Amino acid sequence: MVLNYLTHSCLNLILTPLVMDFLPLILPLLISFRLILSIYGRFFNENMYGKVLITGASSGIGECKSSFMDWTPHKVIVDKRKKQLLEVAGKARGLGSPDVLLICADVSSIDDCKLFIEDSLNHFGRLDHLVNDAGIASVCKLEDAIDVANFKSMMVIFQ
Secondary structure, X not given: OHHHHHHHHHHHHHHHHHHHHHHHHHHHXXXXXXXXXXXXXXXXXXXXXXXXXXXXXXXXXXXXXXXXXXXXXXXEEEEOOHHHHHHHHHHHHHOOOXXXXXXXXXXXXXXXXXXXXHHHHHHHOOOOEEEEOOOOOOOOOHHHOOOHHHHHHHHOOOO
């Protein structure tokens, strides 16, 4: 109990004057930095309005983005699970996106990727943004990962 009291007393005696001395130095820098960021954000903000292609749209983060990105009325949602994709498309339409193109495709297939890009361009004429949420993950302890070949599907890079 006495050690605890001494520790807190010493910290109060040392840290309080240090903070009070450095606060007038740091505060103007912080305010200036926030002002510059605010001005920069007014002129160079990213507008996500337009035609958006979202992969991995039937579950997880992709589902949230395709359902609740209501500021963009034109969406292409891509996933290989058709039943869930239909539900997500219904949610997106119900939340204010009238033009939702749903495509059932596997993004690990280069031919499927080319097809859904072509279908999207044919439907909308252009694409403004790509939200790539499709992916797989394998979770295990490092000592359980004996065969690295099991992770090949996660490490493939298409050229």
